[in-house]
Amino acid sequence: MGVQVIGAGPAGSVAAISALRENHNVSLHEEHSRAGFPLNCSGLVSKEGLESLRGFVDYRSHITNRMRGAVINCAGSQLLIDSGKDIAYLINRASFDEALAQKAEEEGAKVQYNNRISAPFPDGHIIGADGPNSIVASHFNFPKIERFVGVSQAIVRYDGSMPDYVRVFLSAENFPGFFAWLIPQNEEYAEVGAGCVLPGNPNKSLDSLAKELAMDFPKERTHSIIPVAQRERTSFFSQSRNILLVGDAAGQVKSTTGGGVVFGTGCAKIAGRNINTPKQYEREWRATYGKELNTHYRLHKALGALNDDSLRAFASLASTFRIEEFLQRNGNMDSPTKMLGPNLLFHSIRSLVNK
Ligand SMILES: Cc1cc2nc3c(=O)[nH]c(=O)nc-3n(C[C@H](O)[C@H](O)[C@H](O)COP(=O)(O)OP(=O)(O)OC[C@H]3O[C@@H](n4cnc5c(N)ncnc54)[C@H](O)[C@@H]3O)c2cc1C
CATH class of the missing domain: 3.50.50.60 (FAD/NAD(P)-binding domain)
Known part of the structure; x- marks a missing residue:
């Protein structure tokens, strides 16, 4: 057949x-x-x-x-993960x-x-x-x-800085349940996007990102949905x-x-x-x-369950435990189980002991 x-x-x-x-x-x-x-x-x-x-x-x-790292903004507190090599491609x-x-x-x-x-x-x-x-x-x-995220995206001119780093913005207030991003396409243009768990309003989330970056985003945007549950x-x-x-x-x-x-x-x-x-x-x-x-x-x-205060506390905890350093060595975009194991625990204990 x-x-x-x-x-x-x-x-x-x-x-x-x-x-x-x-x-x-x-x-x-x-x-x-x-x-x-x-x-x-x-x-x-x-x-x-x-x-x-x-x-x-x-x-x-x-x-x-080519992308070698990410700057993760947790409701205002920043984490920088630099793998030192290409880890992802656009x-x-x-x-x-x-x-x-x-x-x-x-x-x-x-x-x-x-x-x-x-x-x-x-x-x-x-x-x-x-x-x-x-x-x-x-x-x-x-x-x-059972669960979808709505996303809104646009292409913008940006300041051209760090063209090989993805920027991720977490904020329960502005991007409920998901996040916003800026992905450089080259040193002139970047894709910006924002998502939120439906029935939220991703267009409003993208406006929040524009405000945060103090940039004007075009009105022509694409809208789509992403399934986030099997x-x-x-x-x-x-x-x-x-x-x-x-x-x-x-x-x-x-x-x-x-x-x-x-x-x-x-x-x-x-x-x-x-x-x-x-x-x-x-x-x-x-x-x-x-x-x-x-x-x-x-x-x-x-x-998605963390409010903005908890996200900032999470970023500060991540610095205490030198999680950026850990992710630089062990980060894996696809396989979180490779990161969240005994290695992470040992790394955290070592960071505390060496403090
Ligand atoms: C804004 C956005 C950004 C994303 N960014 C990333 C990313 O950076 N990296 C990543 O890995 N994933 C990303 N994704 C997810 C990724 O795009 C999808 O997971 C991927 O495209 C899924 O592939 P697919 O073949 O299952 O479905 P699709 O790519 O959606 O393909 C389905 C195809 O079926 C066709 N079709 C639908 N109905 C019919 C029909 N009745 N008869 C005939 N044809 C039909 C459609 O036209 C389409 O061509 C993103 C998604 C969105 C919305």
């Missing part, structure tokens, strides 16, 4: 390629005239995560900037998505653009890679995603066909940052290999990524 992949975002194209490599007949359907448009992503992806996509896409030709998501869809086509997928799929769905197994408003998920009654079930078996959800459609997103490229494509590889065994897909992606995704979710909830 053939495989119908709905959505040519990164998760859909990687799922299609992975299914092709298992000798399935694959059709990839995209509602827009090309992959990667309209653009709705900052494009900041860990170096390690991009490396995991080798064999699918040569990410190096899509790099537009990629051109439009060309990156196009390259992945093209790779799927080269490997044998029948790619159909301008083809918005709705019920009745074409015959065959279905991989729903149709993003946060997944039609596949709602049509087949998958459990709902679906409780992401595969479905019926006698006639299997239905698997991947990427944003499944909520396979880091709740702390909203980043979905690394985990979504990781799960998509597993989906393509397990189209005939949906239960195995569910087991395997949860075994591989579930622990990290759950840790991101718990951190997202814990940080």
